[in-house]
Amino acid sequence: NWGYADHNGPKVWHELFPLANGERQSPIDIVTKAAIYDPSLPPINVDYDPSSVKLIMNSGHTFTVEFDDGEDKSVIRGGPLHGSYRLQQFHFHWGPCDDYGAEHKVDGRDYPAELHIVHWNAEKFSSFVEAAQNPDGLAVLGIFLKIGEHNKNLERITDAFEKITFKGKQSSFTNFDPSCLLPDCKEFWTYPGSLTIPPLLESVIWILLKEPIAVSSRQLSQFRSLFSTTETDESKPCCMEKNHRPVQPLKGRKVRASFL
Ligand SMILES: NS(=O)(=O)c1cccc(NC(=O)NCCCCO)c1
Numbered sequence: 001n002w003g004y005a006d007h008n009g010p011k012v013w014h015e016l017f018p019l020a021n022g023e024r025q026s027p028i029d030i031v032t033k034a035a036i037y038d039p040s041l042p043p044i045n046v047d048y049d050p051s052s053v054k055l056i057m058n059s060g061h062t063f064t065v066e067f068d069d070g071e072d073k074s075v076i077r078g079g080p081l082h083g084s085y086r087l088q089q090f091h092f093h094w095g096p097c098d099d100y101g102a103e104h105k106v107d108g109r110d111y112p113a114e115l116h117i118v119h120w121n122a123e124k125f126s127s128f129v130e131a132a133q134n135p136d137g138l139a140v141l142g143i144f145l146k147i148g149e150h151n152k153n154l155e156r157i158t159d160a161f162e163k164i165t166f167k168g169k170q171s172s173f174t175n176f177d178p179s180c181l182l183p184d185c186k187e188f189w190t191y192p193g194s195l196t197i198p199p200l201l202e203s204v205i206w207i208l209l210k211e212p213i214a215v216s217s218r219q220l221s222q223f224r225s226l227f228s229t230t231e232t233d234e235s236k237p238c239c240m241e242k243n244h245r246p247v248q249p250l251k252g253r254k255v256r257a258s259f260l
C-alpha cells in the first residue's frame with residue numbers, strides 16, 4: 001500500500017487517493033510576508049493530562065504516541081478553534097539527513113523534522129473517524145524541530161524505540177505530557193488544510209508554532225533507526241528514513257498569523 005518510496009509515494013498517491021489534488025491540501029510553504037496578522041486570534045491554550053497517554057507504536061510510516069480520547073482529559077482550545085478539541089495522538093515526520101524532513105516550510109526553508117499533535121472536535125462529533133470527514137473536524141498543532149542541544153524531553157520517547165523497532169509493534173507508555181515538547185513562545189500561523197498522509201482528508205485546521213524546538217542530531221538519527229517493515233517481512237528490513245510529503249499548492253487559501 002502507500003508509502004514514501006518512488007513506487008508508492010506522494011507522486012502516485014492521487015491514483016488511489018483523489019483528494020491528493022484537492023483544494024485544501026497540506027503541507028504548504030508558509031510565505032511569512034503574505035501571512036495576515038489577525039489581532040482577534042486568541043492565544044493557543046493546551047490542557048493535557050499526563051495520565052491520558054496509553055501507548056507508543058510503530059505504524060510503519062512513523063511512530064505515534066496515542067492517548068485515551070474517550071473523554072475530555074486532554075484538550076486544546078483557543079487560536080482559530082471554536083470550542084475544545086480532544087488530544088488523540090502525536091507523531092513526527094523526518095528525512096534521510098538533517099538538511100530536510102519537515103513537512104511545512106517557512107519562506108522556502110526546510111527544517112529537519114516536524115512534530116504533529118493531533119486533536120479532534122469532540123464537541124461536534126462522536127469519534128475521530130467521523131470528525132475526520134468534516135472541514136472543522138481536526139486540529140493539528142505543528143512544531144518544527146531544529147538541530148541543537150540534546151532534548152531531555154525526548155529521552156523517554158527514544159528510549160522506547162527498542163520495544164517498537166518493527167512495524168506493528170506497540171509498547172505501553174505512561175505519564176507523559178506532550179506540552180513538554182512545546183517551545184516557550186506560542187505564536188503561530190494558522191490555515192485550513194488536510195491530513196498529510198492518505199486518505200489526505202481535508203478536515204484539518206493547522207496551527208503551526210513559529211518557534212522551533214531543538215533536538216540533537218543523534219536523537220534524530222534514532223528516529224531513522226526504526227524499521228518500516230515487520231519483524232517477519234521477507235524483503236530485507238528497511239529503515240524509516242523519510243516520511244514527509246512535499247508542499248502543496250495554496251489554491252487561494254489565506255494564512256493568518258497571531259503575531260506582527
Ligand atoms: N500527518 S497529519 O496530517 O498530522 C495526521 C493527522 C491525523 C492522523 C494522522 N495519522 C497518522 O499519522 N497515523 C500514523 C499511522 C498512519 C497509518 O500508518 C496523521
Ligand SMILES: [Zn+2]
Nearest residue numbers: 091093116196
Ligand atoms: Zn503528521
